[in-house]
Amino acid sequence: MPIDRHIVLFDLFGVIARHQRPGALARMAARCHAPTAAFTTAYWACRPPYDAGRQSAPEYWTAVLRSLSVDADADTIEELRLADIDSWSRVDNRMVAYAQSLRAVTEVALLSNIPSDHADAFLAAQPWLHTLDHVAFSGKIKAAKPSPAAFHHCAIAMRAAPADFLFVDDREENVRAAQAVGMNGHVFTDRDELAAAIDTWLPTRRPTWK
Template sequence: MLAGMETGVSDIEAVVFDFGDVISQSPPPEDRARMERLAGVPADDLWSAYWSERRAYDRGVSAREYWGAVARRVGADWDTATLHGMWALDVGSWLHVRGDTARVLELLARRGVRSALLSNAPVGIAAALRQSPVMSGFEALFFSCDLGLCKPEAAIYEHVLEALGTAPERTAFVDDREENVLAAKRLGISAHHYAGGGDLVSFLVGHGLLDSSDSGAPTPR
């Protein structure tokens, strides 16, 4: 049984959330299809190049550099308007928020639980999220593009811990990628591998951050 489950007193001072596939949904098929049509290259080639160049983009290279590198990989000669279109469609594709996780964030905020965001994200997505109502309850937003570091590098977690002023064992972390969760655990952080809203609520209830009556609050999507 997790600490805090019996007493209702939490052993956690702050919860740090990933964004992609935790707060947001995966880019929907219709968004991906729009990008494929605009790119005008085989879909498999596009997505292979997209992910191959993504780490540098998350570390802070410009959109023009990133999409230029993707174009070179797929043998395309995209003009500036096409580069802009790919950038805009990509940013928008990551902004579809999960209703169940948004509800959890609302509950935590109402209870005064400290929370923060830690996301591997390029500049364009980070800029959009800074204006998002879903981010309003977070104490701090940490983006890889600002730090020049990406999960699962230990230094990015250490930066967050120092900025929040919390000990690893008093910090919870939620992410959908196993390698990011394992990296956090190696530092002593109480990390949860996100697999859906129900499991997330159970994790937070187990640490005394939500009540058991909240277990039915989110509607999984």
């Protein structure tokens, strides 16, 4: 196993990719004639097994619709599934460029909570993901943050020690979970603060970026 490795392990949404499109949940609620507040509650309450790869998309959406007493017909489920994928499809192009620039001086990986079908769509639409040293999607690895299993997967897959990683996430609870398994952690707020933290953590100077 190589020694003195430094791996920046990025979260996706809220760091490199943008959060869900504003108004997306209201539009999905309208599609199934449900109040937005009730739809939003059901959407998130049913989400963990879907994110962790323990449910398929039809199983997830059936659970959501049944909790709202809405008929879970195949056409509605597919429309909601596609709308959901689209709602999470935006990236921050400057953060993409920054993450890619880091590969000149360190290894770069990604760990994201994302269902398997969303992951497939993201991989198809964002070819830069294929340039990273490792990509771990919760729906594919069957473990979602903040479960220790998600972080252990990355260490095992990359044949690295937890201390070799700097995990970057916009959610403090996920960063604390990474630190609990021995990784370094940084709570993301903006790119400049992150770049300064990575500068301090890396033994070599990071590349110039704009």
